[in-house]
Amino acid sequence: MKSEADTPWLPFFRAASSDTGGPPAIVDEAFVRALFGGTISPFDPVRAQPFDERCSFFADAVADDPERATRYRELIAFFDENDLTRPSAIEIGFSEYAPAMPIPDSDLPPGFASRGSCLPRLIVAFTAAGSVVGVVGHVVWT
Numbered sequence: 001m002k003s004e005a006d007t008p009w010l011p012f013f014r015a016a017s018s019d020t021g022g023p024p025a026i027v028d029e030a031f032v033r034a035l036f037g038g039t040i041s042p043f044d045p046v047r048a049q050p051f052d053e054r055c056s057f058f059a060d061a062v063a064d065d066p067e068r069a070t071r072y073r074e075l076i077a078f079f080d081e082n083d084l085t086r087p088s089a090i091e092i093g094f095s096e097y098a099p100a101m102p103i104p105d106s107d108l109p110p111g112f113a114s115r116g117s118c119l120p121r122l123i124v125a126f127t128a129a130g131s132v133v134g135v136v137g138h139v140v141w142t
Contacts, residue, residue: 002064003139010137012122016130023126027088043103043115044093051123052076057089075123084125084133093119117142
């Protein structure tokens with residue numbers, strides 16, 4: 001995914017609380033920001049899309065490494081075999097790359113020097129109770 005580093009995917013899990021009420025109706029920027037409890041910089045764009053072979057996340061990753069297609073198909077099958085719903089690809093932060101927008105100096109908070117260069121990427125799905133299951137990694141863009 002055009003990363004400057006060869007970083008691994010690691011297991012990711014977030015248990016639903018008793019009042020979650022099941023999987024989200026939609027996985028969007030607001031949901032992802034809430035999932036991370038307000039820890040994502042407001043300057044960093046968040047893109048979430050359904051994860052399947054038609055999504056741009058899949059296409060971008062496979063373009064860099066065609067062998068990834070097999071592993072991603074296995075992950076899609078894992079979600080399906082375990083009755084996990086709403087498979088989603090989540091990208092947090094884009095540094096100076098699209099779709100990030102320049103930040104006017106007047107909008108920068110005190111002490112802000114630059115955007116991050118280790119940008120989270122997740123592929124997740126949801127249990128019937130709303131727990132999040134999947135993998136997390138990151139790209140390095142400097």
